[in-house]
Amino acid sequence: MTKRSWWTESRASAVLLPITGLIAVIGLWWLATIVFAVPEFLVPSPGDVLVRFSQDPVMLLQNAGVSLLETIQGFLLSIVVGVPIALLIVRSAILERLVYPLLLMVNAIPKVAIAPLLVVWMGFGQGPKVLMVLLMCFFPIVISTAQGMKSTPVELVELLRSLNASRTQEFFKLRIWHAMPQIFTGLKVAISLAVIGSVIGEFVGATQGLGYLIQTSGATADTALAFAAITLLSIMSIILFYGLVLLEHLLLPWAQESR
Amino acid sequence: MIRLDGVGQVFDGREGSITALEKIDLHVRAGEFVTLIGRSGCGKSTLLRLIAGLLSPTSGTVKVAGKPVTGPSPDVAFMFQRPALLAWRSVLSNVLLPVELDRTIRDRTAYKNRAHELLELVGLQGFERRLPHELSGGMQQRVSLCRSLIRDPQVMLMDEPFSALDALTRTELSEELQRIKMELSTTIVFVTHSIDEAVVLADRAVVLSPRPGRLRDVVEIDIPRPRSLGQNSHLADVARISARLHALLSDKTPPVAERLVDEVWPR
Ligand SMILES: Nc1ncnc2c1ncn2[C@@H]1O[C@H](COP(=O)(O)OP(=O)(O)O)[C@@H](O)[C@H]1O
Ligand SMILES: [Mg+2]
Numbered sequence: 406m407t408k409r410s411w412w413t414e415s416r417a418s419a420v421l422l423p424i425t426g427l428i429a430v431i432g433l434w435w436l437a438t439i440v441f442a443v444p445e446f447l448v449p450s451p452g453d454v455l456v457r458f459s460q461d462p463v464m465l466l467q468n469a470g471v472s473l474l475e476t477i478q479g480f481l482l483s484i485v486v487g488v489p490i491a492l493l494i495v496r497s498a499i500l501e502r503l504v505y506p507l508l509l510m511v512n513a514i515p516k517v518a519i520a521p522l523l524v525v526w527m528g529f530g531q532g533p534k535v536l537m538v539l540l541m542c543f544f545p546i547v548i549s550t551a552q553g554m555k556s557t558p559v560e561l562v563e564l565l566r567s568l569n570a571s572r573t574q575e576f577f578k579l580r581i582w583h584a585m586p587q588i589f590t591g592l593k594v595a596i597s598l599a600v601i602g603s604v605i606g607e608f609v610g611a612t613q614g615l616g617y618l619i620q621t622s623g624a625t626a627d628t629a630l631a632f633a634a635i636t637l638l639s640i641m642s643i644i645l646f647y648g649l650v651l652l653e654h655l656l657l658p659w660a661q662e663s664r
Numbered sequence: 665m666i667r668l669d670g671v672g673q674v675f676d677g678r679e680g681s682i683t684a685l686e687k688i689d690l691h692v693r694a695g696e697f698v699t700l701i702g703r704s705g706c707g708k709s710t711l712l713r714l715i716a717g718l719l720s721p722t723s724g725t726v727k728v729a730g731k732p733v734t735g736p737s738p739d740v741a742f743m744f745q746r747p748a749l750l751a752w753r754s755v756l757s758n759v760l761l762p763v764e765l766d767r768t769i770r771d772r773t774a775y776k777n778r779a780h781e782l783l784e785l786v787g788l789q790g791f792e793r794r795l796p797h798e799l800s801g802g803m804q805q806r807v808s809l810c811r812s813l814i815r816d817p818q819v820m821l822m823d824e825p826f827s828a829l830d831a832l833t834r835t836e837l838s839e840e841l842q843r844i845k846m847e848l849s850t851t852i853v854f855v856t857h858s859i860d861e862a863v864v865l866a867d868r869a870v871v872l873s874p875r876p877g878r879l880r881d882v883v884e885i886d887i888p889r890p891r892s893l894g895q896n897s898h899l900a901d902v903a904r905i906s907a908r909l910h911a912l913l914s915d916k917t918p919p920v921a922e923r924l925v926d927e928v929w930p931r
Binding site: 560564568569570578658659 | 716736761795
């Protein structure tokens with residue numbers, strides 16, 4: 406085995422390489438704050454952020470928990486809504502023409518613009534936040550699921566026809582399964598958008614959550630707190646993403662990536 | 665077993681209609697092994713799909729076991745050029761797919777045992793739990809063969825099933841298919857564009873001519889079985905029939921050439 410293939414294939418490198426990248430960026434950030442003597446209320450150094458976090462860890466983690474819950478609720482909801490829509494789209498060309506422009510329209514709406522409206526309609530609770538997450542991430546889920554099901558090879562469809570399979574069987578024994586790798590691609594795109602959605606939702610009419618913290622810390626010029634909240638958001642996003650990667654690995658051993 | 669009378673198939677393409685098949689009359693006897701040979705695009709797959717009930721003919725009638733074909737039936741199995749296995753299912757559950765899709769079947773354990781038997785027949789015992797991507801192309805096509813045999817069909821339609829395989833695997837599989845054919849009494853229609861394959865496998869080779877697909881000739885192959893290429897004493901017979909098929913397949917050759925061939929290699 407050559408050195409190169411050891412680095413690209415070993416498990417250790419799968420963990421070490423991203424961490425190396427992260428440490429490098431944090432180091433540069435730290436260096437920049439020192440070299441250019443940036444004041445803390447503009448850009449705090451990593452040290453400042455860490456100190457700020459250790460002052461209020463429980464409060465920060467509780468707010469992170471609120472955002473996480475909204476993200477996961479909205480994400481699961483968008484799977485529950487998105488997959489059946491995709492199924493309908495693939496099943497009927499008429500429905501596709503009918504629904505597609507509507508989906509595009511909803512997706513094109515700037516989400517920040519409707520965040521206040523959602524609060525007006527649904528109040529100050531978690532509802533509008535979860536809905537915001539749903540709006541952010543159901544589109545990639547619908548598109549990837551529909552695309553995956555449509556790209557089922559003709560010979561497999563013909564095989565099922567030759568076996569007298571019903572349309573329902575064709576969908577649940579073939580198309581959905583064939584679409585799985587592409588569905589996961591959509592889910593991975595959607596999960597990052599879901600986190601963003603929860604923050605946008607919490608910018609308006611919220612009393613808790615990381616988005617709320619970022620919003621309020623701006624008013625008090627507590628930039629270190631905002632950075633701590635943003636850092637937690639990134640960590641959350643990364644964990645959710647790799648959680649999906651792991652799930653895909655476990656559920657779809659037959660669809661391992663090739664390169 | 666299979667009877668086609670005046671069968672024609674016209675497709676409506678983007679630029680006008682395409683006559684894929686015209687006036688095909690063909691009778692395949694029960695238990696017979698017929699190969700269907702012709703250039704690509706001459707309607708071989710279309711003919712198989714008509715017999716399978718995946719298409720209905722624009723003219724003429726198709727009957728299997730005396731009954732007009734109205735749609736796919738468990739008595740008629742189809743095997744494709746590619747293995748067409750479901751990547752997420754194990755070998756065993758791929759073989760059992762036809763049984764699983766038929767909701768009228770009660771006794772599934774019998775089929776499970778049959779699946780194990782079939783896999784053993786093609787030398788895949790011990791591979792039941794594997795996923796398709798862990799198998800070679802030849803092994804995948806064997807799984808596909810087991811899948812088409814699982815419901816004990818009266819008719820097997822095979823559309824160039826070995827053409828994507830390397831030469832050695834191909835020879836191996838065609839020998840295996842002959843062996844299986846001798847054990848079961850299935851009627852087989854086997855599409856190929858390989859003359860060797862047509863000669864080695866068939867009781868009769870049906871030659872189609874292209875555009876529109878017509879039945880050019882039917883050649884009886886009376887070489888004793890089991891046959892194989894190269895290592896038996898029927899080389900002269902094989903060469904004679906191969907040359908005949910060659911002549912029939914090359915467009916420009918007038919029918920006279922067929923007689924010449926017969927003179928060079930007298931029967
Ligand atoms: N579904 C279809 N729609 C339109 N044309 C088709 C269709 N299926 C086959 N054809 C045409 O019919 C002809 C015969 O096709 P096919 O039966 O696949 O030939 P072969 O299997 O001998 O290569 C070709 O010219 C092909 O383009
Ligand atoms: Mg073909």
